[in-house]
Amino acid sequence: MPVPGPGYSITVRVEAPPSASAAGDLAGAIGRAGGVITAFDVVESHADRIVVDITCNALSSDHAQEVQDVLESLPGVRVRKVSDRTFLVHLGGKIEVASKVALANRDDLSRAYTPGVARVCTAIAENPEDARRLTVKRNSVAVVTDGSAVLGLGNIGPAASLPVMEGKAALFKKFAGVNAWPVCLDTQDTEEIIRTVELMAPVYGGINLEDIAAPRCFEIEARLREKLDIPVFHDDQHGTAIVVLAALRNALRVVDKDLSECRVVVCGVGAAGSAIIRLLQHKHPGDIVAVDVDGIVHRERGDADANLRSIAETTNSDNRTGSLSDAVKGADVFIGVSAPNLLSAEDAAAMNPGGIVFALANPDPEIDPLEAQKHAKVVATGRSDYPNQINNVLAFPGVFRGLLDAHAREITDEMMVAAANAVADVVDGERVNASFIVPSVFDSTVAPAVAEAVRKASPAVED
Numbered sequence: 155m156p157v158p159g160p161g162y163s164i165t166v167r168v169e170a171p172p173s174a175s176a177a178g179d180l181a182g183a184i185g186r187a188g189g190v191i192t193a194f195d196v197v198e199s200h201a202d203r204i205v206v207d208i209t210c211n212a213l214s215s216d217h218a219q220e221v222q223d224v225l226e227s228l229p230g231v232r233v234r235k236v237s238d239r240t241f242l243v244h245l246g247g248k249i250e251v252a253s254k255v256a257l258a259n260r261d262d263l264s265r266a267y268t269p270g271v272a273r274v275c276t277a278i279a280e281n282p283e284d285a286r287r288l289t290v291k292r293n294s295v296a297v298v299t300d301g302s303a304v305l306g307l308g309n310i311g312p313a314a315s316l317p318v319m320e321g322k323a324a325l326f327k328k329f330a331g332v333n334a335w336p337v338c339l340d341t342q343d344t345e346e347i348i349r350t351v352e353l354m355a356p357v358y359g360g361i362n363l364e365d366i367a368a369p370r371c372f373e374i375e376a377r378l379r380e381k382l383d384i385p386v387f388h389d390d391q392h393g394t395a396i397v398v399l400a401a402l403r404n405a406l407r408v409v410d411k412d413l414s415e416c417r418v419v420v421c422g423v424g425a426a427g428s429a430i431i432r433l434l435q436h437k438h439p440g441d442i443v444a445v446d447v448d449g450i451v452h453r454e455r456g457d458a459d460a461n462l463r464s465i466a467e468t469t470n471s472d473n474r475t476g477s478l479s480d481a482v483k484g485a486d487v488f489i490g491v492s493a494p495n496l497l498s499a500e501d502a503a504a505m506n507p508g509g510i511v512f513a514l515a516n517p518d519p520e521i522d523p524l525e526a527q528k529h530a531k532v533v534a535t536g537r538s539d540y541p542n543q544i545n546n547v548l549a550f551p552g553v554f555r556g557l558l559d560a561h562a563r564e565i566t567d568e569m570m571v572a573a574a575n576a577v578a579d580v581v582d583g584e585r586v587n588a589s590f591i592v593p594s595v596f597d598s599t600v601a602p603a604v605a606e607a608v609r610k611a612s613p614a615v616e617d
Contacts, residue, residue: 157539158190158211163239164218165209167197171230172204179228184210187224188217209239248320249327249335286359286561295334295360295554297322298351300342303367303390303425306516312338315365322364322389330551330601332558334362344370348377355382359558362550363388368424369461385557385565391429393546396553396570397592398430398489398512399437400577401544404591405487405532407583409508417441417485421478421520422492423451428461430489431469436571442469443481446492450474450481479504486510488530494518502529514544532588541589548577548595552604559605560612569611576600576607 170176177194184191189210198205208225212218218238226233256262264270278284285291301315302308319336326334339350351361361384363375371388378386387393406413418439420427423446431442444451444465451458452473453466474481482488482501487510490497497520502511511530513519516537523540526533534542553573557565580593580600593600 158213159539160211161240162212162214162218163209164212165207165237165239166222166225167205167207167234168225169203169205169232169234176204180206180208183224183228184221187221189221244317249323290333291357291359293333293558294358295326295332295362296337296358297334297362297364298337299364300339300347300366302342304365312340319364325547326551329547330555332551332554344373347374351378352381355384358384360384360554361386365390369459371425372461379564383563385562387553387565389546389550390425392570393549394426395429395433396549396574397544397546397577399433399574401534401592403578404581404586405510407586408588408591409510409531411486411508413437413439415440416487417443418487418489419443419445419481419485421445421490421496423462423465426491428465431465433570435468436567441471443474444469445478445481449477490514490520492520497521499525502526512544532591534591542591545595548592548600549573549604552601553608555601555605556608560609562612569608572607572611573604576603
């Protein structure tokens with residue numbers, strides 16, 4: 155079950171009577187309300203009152219309000235102010251531009267800007283490829299979205315998507331030293347998105363598409379790859395697929411199975427599910443069975459779009475039909491990138507012994523992880539409060555670091571497989587177990603390992 159976490163952390167400033175029991179009364183009230191105290195600081199002390207800052211984690215915004223209400227119900231207690239610590243982090247945005255060069259005097263200015271900069275502009279005009287060497291293009295990525303499929307929030311538009319894209323840019327910088335900038339487009343027209351990205355591409359060394367709804371995202375990515383001379387990477391597709399493939403490789407080591415002998419069920423055939431299926435096929439699984447809201451994807455389904463028809467032609471070798479329950483019966487692996495509570499305990503129990511369950515719907519997975527653990531040997535989620543978090547941050551910073559270092563013009567499936575292998579290899583044979591199949595997102599060795607693997611697999615462009 156979910157537990158109070160830092161995503162709903164609040165700091166409550168309260169006045170309370172200066173009694174010996176005041177601290178215990180306040181802490182006890184928060185505990186009864188289900189909050190988890192992480193800090194308790196007396197900020198003022200007077201003869202008639204004390205002022206205390208109490209920081210605690212809650213389950214949700216409504217739960218945070220319940221904590222506040224419980225405190226206000228105590229005799230003599232007054233809540234002065236409540237600060238939502240998540241909103242405080244976002245005040246004024248999370249990223250900024252900083253100069254890499256000194257601008258302390260006229261000499262500095264003459265070289266960084268006019269008149270000296272004109273010489274560099276002329277050199278690039280004569281040889282456009284020099285832009286990769288002499289400008290921010292060498293180490294810059296655009297994080298492009300139309301806000302149509304943001305996290306679990308759906309179509310919330312460009313302005314509301316900006317905090318997510320800022321966070322993505324911050325992760326690029328933190329984990330791989332890549333300069334990334336959010337580009338939130340006020341259009342959901344496929345042609346306008348493609349043309350806009352094409353027009354701004356000269357500034358960047360790579361394009362990271364983010365949170366664009368399927369099936370439009372497939373066409374946008376494919377056409378941009380054809381048009382641009384820089385890599386185009388759709389993280390919802392390929393970042394997810396890379397980390398899932400890495401996690402599955404190590405999970406199979408735990409259960410001592412070979413992928414070539416496994417039937418894999420992929421629940422959800424949108425951007426992430428489709429990419430997972432296509433990348434898994436490079437590892438030649440025994441079979442893959444895809445399932446969407448209308449059931450098993452098979453060759454005779456009359457409602458299939460182009461994406462589903464393509465998947466149907468290369469999966470489900472026995473042409474199975476039916477529901478998710480039918481698909482997982484006797485399966486070895488379940489990978490969910492769909493919606494909460496779709497996989498029942500009975501479904502998990504009907505899988506083959508040594509089953510692997512990746513329930514990756516966020517924030518609520520396809521099955522309660524604790525319930526899944528009763529039946530499956532290895533369980534992973536997209537959440538940080540359970541073991542084996544499948545998180546794209548294990549992939550995209552290192553992938554783009556490698557692409558930029560190689561001056562790559564494209565990203566290939568072979569490069570993505572190499573990235574997945576690099577993530578998996580960080581967890582060596584002595585450490586891999588049912589609760590540790592992927593490294594921590596804070597493992598500083600991951601991004602460099604992925605970058606090197608991608609660089610080596612890249613058809614590089616020389617300086």
